[in-house]
Amino acid sequence: MSGMRETTYRECLREAIREALQRDPRVFLMGEDVGHYGGCYAVSKGLLAEFGEERIRDTPLSEAGFTGAGIGAAIAGMRPIVEIMTVNFSFLALDQIVNNAATLLHMSGGAFNVPLVIRMATGAGRQLAAQHSHSMEGWYAHIPGLKVLTPATLEDARGMLWTALEDPDPVLIFEHVLLYNRSGTLSPEAGPVEIVKAAVRREGSDVTLLAYGGSLFKALDAAEELAMAAISAEVVDLRVLRPLDTATIAASVAKTRRAVVVDEGWRSGGISAEISTRLMEEVFWELDAPIERVCGVEVPVPYPAHLEQASLPQVPEIVAAAKRTLGR
Amino acid sequence: MSGMRETTYRECLREAIREALQRDPRVFLMGEDVGHYGGCYAVSKGLLAEFGEERIRDTPLSEAGFTGAGIGAAIAGMRPIVEIMTVNFSFLALDQIVNNAATLLHMSGGAFNVPLVIRMATGAGRQLAAQHSHSMEGWYAHIPGLKVLTPATLEDARGMLWTALEDPDPVLIFEHVLLYNRSGTLSPEAGPVEIVKAAVRREGSDVTLLAYGGSLFKALDAAEELAMAAISAEVVDLRVLRPLDTATIAASVAKTRRAVVVDEGWRSGGISAEISTRLMEEVFWELDAPIERVCGVEVPVPYPAHLEQASLPQVPEIVAAAKRTLGR
Amino acid sequence: MSERPKAEETTLEAGEDFTASRPHLSRAHLLDLLHQMLRIRRFEDRCAELYTYEKIRGFLHLYDGEEAVAAGAMRALGPDDWVVATYREHGHALARGVPMPEIMAEMFGKAEGSSRGRGGSMHIFDRAHNFLGGNAIVGGGLPLAVGIGLAKRMRGEPGLAACFFGEGAAAEGTFHESLNLAALWKLPVLFVCENNQYAMGTALRYSESETAIAKKAESYRVPAAAVDGMDVVAVEAAARSAAHAIRAGGGPQFLEAATYRFRAHSMFDAQLYRDKAEVEQWRAKDPIARLRGWLEESGALHAQDLEEIDSRIEAEVAEAVAFAEAGTWEPVEDLTRFVHSAAARRR
Amino acid sequence: MSERPKAEETTLEAGEDFTASRPHLSRAHLLDLLHQMLRIRRFEDRCAELYTYEKIRGFLHLYDGEEAVAAGAMRALGPDDWVVATYREHGHALARGVPMPEIMAEMFGKAEGSSRGRGGSMHIFDRAHNFLGGNAIVGGGLPLAVGIGLAKRMRGEPGLAACFFGEGAAAEGTFHESLNLAALWKLPVLFVCENNQYAMGTALRYSESETAIAKKAESYRVPAAAVDGMDVVAVEAAARSAAHAIRAGGGPQFLEAATYRFRAHSMFDAQLYRDKAEVEQWRAKDPIARLRGWLEESGALHAQDLEEIDSRIEAEVAEAVAFAEAGTWEPVEDLTRFVHSAAARRR
Ligand SMILES: Cc1ncc(C[n+]2csc(CCOP(=O)(O)OP(=O)(O)O)c2C)c(N)n1
Ligand SMILES: Cc1ncc(C[n+]2csc(CCOP(=O)(O)OP(=O)(O)O)c2C)c(N)n1
């Protein structure tokens, strides 16, 4: 096996798309500015030249229309990857996503499945304000019939897409905007990964930090800080928000007896609430303290950096919450 | 004060709309089939004749368009009541509701508030299947900038609208389809009610049942059954899903030390999770048992009665859950 | 129907070629159209009755009066084509060939139904006939049809997607987005607007500033035709000509069929929004009576033909009801089957 | 600009009546238009610079090249009228009269900004000028404009809602729904489509099957005009004529202005989708150079006029930057203020 190579999250996504296009003639990428512009976040840069206009398909501004077209095409034998630039715009396509993509298999009694992948950018941190910055992946995780993936690592950016494309049902992939530029090393053999389980990214014994997507790295930084205070934090990367891997999560918390959920989404009714609740349901008698949540503040994301940052989970808050669970 | 009179939930809603139209010339009702048809669920029957086409305004099938128009009209000095027939159709207007109605006040730094009321039917039980039957009010309760009301009683059906119209910000009112025909008695003096607090509908000491909307009556029935088993259940009607009245809820559970949340919405990521989590956060040390949830099963609502009913919370399950909290 | 040749004058046999750009007006073919429309009418009459017996529940939207549209248009479609319809889709499903017993069982909510009973009247699906529902979100099916057209084009497959929707749907944003996409990408999609003058209780003049729906297609450069939707042969002719152009690679086509529903929007409709005289005027154009009248006049229809048709239909409907009655309820333990394919396929 | 009278020939004074159906082509008025366009250009040049210094962050969409549209159209609006714009709205805000210092402070994210810094470049709002943003959802503003028109009509108030949007927005469903509603209800709404040929990197031919946007208005029966958006007087004339018709109670009007953005879509755009030659062709039509050239040719603009305009603008921009620099950061404790009006109004 050759050595590791330097790459970025963005490049991993691009490689995954390229590989899928090469592997399966039914795969195509469709969305606003994926072609001539090169992708709003430059993920698909260069792919138009390589694969042509049919398979790297620029769409008009019609989120409902092209998402619905993706559903129809999936049903009729293609394997579309639909890109929606930013999660806030996906609301324009929500009817198609919930009332059709998530529902058709059931509504048709199993006759029509929808093997569709929808990718979108999510999250704050680039000062894009209140119509471009939200974290709605946890919200989508409420919908039966959907699978919700949140790749945080390079391996997952590289590997989740193909597995998602092989899924017979609709899968949403949320890419945190702050991760695109993130670099690191990856094995040249990196390929498809499973999309079922959460992953323990750091082992620990005193408290479990549960995070995903952009917040994972804040949780890891917090664990580092906690270590300096002689607190051993385990960090679990949720990876998949629907269906939640309750077993892995509960096993970790059963061991540490304390947990902090970190979620950039708004607190009330966020995925953090579901995780807290499941933990209470599964390991109530093992808990030594109430589960803490460090979440996005319930405000549309403000433009100025100081307010935007104040609205997001930050390492010191995670550290403080973890300490609270230990009575410190 | 004269005696009570017989009326229905539907009539209460209609009276509330009529009163608002009479009281404030800025109020108007707008939506599909509110006029000539008389309202999909007959709520606005007769109002067209009384108030005319301008104020009882039939719209084309354009949920995004007319909801957005309601927002614009509210900003420019009107007090629109927008009716969306069924919560599933509101997804077509979600961009307007979340990216505009809920966000404009903040995005404009307080310059433009949106005094808009949106009413919609919610819930299952009429065999309308997977595109007409969901309970998404808990989902909407995740969005900062919105208020979410779920009138269950005749008093609330009669009284919440006017208070909502006086609110300077957007308010969503969810009417459970099975309540429209519900009849009961109402004081002739019934009028506006506050839209801030949860209400204890039945006092008890062993366990708290938390419910709202169509499920409230199932919780009350369950309390009745529990009483026969010598279990004293307190029943709290949430009334308002955003902002949640945590104080009232927590006070009840701090007293009973056990709770069951009943929610017709899907379990994962539902409002039930938020309530459970808040209780853990607020009264963890008072809890004698993990909080139980009785929720909608995570499936698009099926058409046949036996499956539809199986997908919804039912009295025996509530009773069983309450007993579990007591170790019985 | 004056300009149409008399049935006797057509010499062609009934053996149909769906790709032909014009209908074969053989006697057999016309009798078949009559049969198809009557089949839909009688089936739905029975449904309405069964609704009062609470065998069928939920919303039930009858196609009564509009049969010529589905019966005519479906003649232009072959096995590779797809159909996307609405909640008012019994007629489309029947005309497309979805077996009547399965449709009826679906209405009953039985496991033997075309959607295993999960969908009911508004959600009839059938993979064997490329029948993609049964969509109860007004305008929700149009993007799906675009996607099917896109798949066909990209896969180099023959066939087209036919999408039926009401004139009320023309106001939805998805109408706009879908027509643009189909035209921009020159996809094989046949848009069929069933203009029955009302969207629930909202008359067309309350929903559209431009009430000539076919005109709207122009602003997407989609060729459009308006046709008398109470004349089954006219519908078939228009659909054939449109489908022919699509199959020749010309991109989407649009058809507006003027029609009327004789009954209420659904079973919960007091019809306050239209007066009886209007309904009577339209009833006088009943597509079934019209074709029958013309066949009789021209001597092509004998009393015994009609009797035969009637008895075949009666038997078919009876069989469908019996099948539905005999159907089984899906076990409650299977409630969440069909949320994901893995579970759906497990047995 | 050949058919336009020379400035000297116009005898009318600059004192403007926004309700007039035609522009007053006085020298003062034309100088004013030039001033307005230059003001926008220079303001944005400065913004681009400040972006490189990271004083302005997030997305910044310049109006560079399109100034004639806002500058011209805004002349047809009075104080009772409302404006709904997009994320590319600096030009609209300036031309509408939103004070430059507040706009600049908003770009900096300062509490003194027009939206208290909450919105930034994409979300400039000003109640005093009925300026309803600043909307970063493409097509998201159109229904709002319809609603304002509805409120005006129902309240019997004078005025109209002017809604600016790009040609890319014309593909969105909200475009369709909004035009239909405005026309159906005969509302006072002026739709102004700024057709700058691209939606981000998507050329019009990739987004619309019918590339003549104004034609689309016909299918809603909305009167439409296409105008040279690089000619400020032509835009003003078209806007005045449209606004006049609206004020006369004729319902909505549609204007398509052909224009071009000289720079990138936003500050993160490598412009792979168009070639330099095309940009140069359009630059040759620069609305500012064009008006200036014509004024100079006709002897109406003297070197000292231009110097005066330049120095006024320089001072104004400098003042705006100083104001923004001196502005304060909203305290973090106020983070959730403005989620609800109660808290927003508390101080
Ligand atoms: C998005 C959406 N809005 C509203 C409804 C409720 N609804 C069902 S049918 C209907 C009328 C549709 O009219 P049209 O498209 O003309 O079809 P028709 O019923 O006349 O065949 C309405 C408003 C719905 N099902 N979906
Ligand atoms: C609903 C939505 N989809 C996508 C985007 C991303 N986006 C921002 S501007 C833009 C192009 C819009 O083009 P156009 O309407 O022509 O306006 P222009 O930017 O050219 O002025 C896109 C795709 C968005 N902001 N909103």
Ligand SMILES: [Mg+2]
């Ligand atoms: Mg109709």
Ligand SMILES: [Mg+2]
């Ligand atoms: Mg543009």
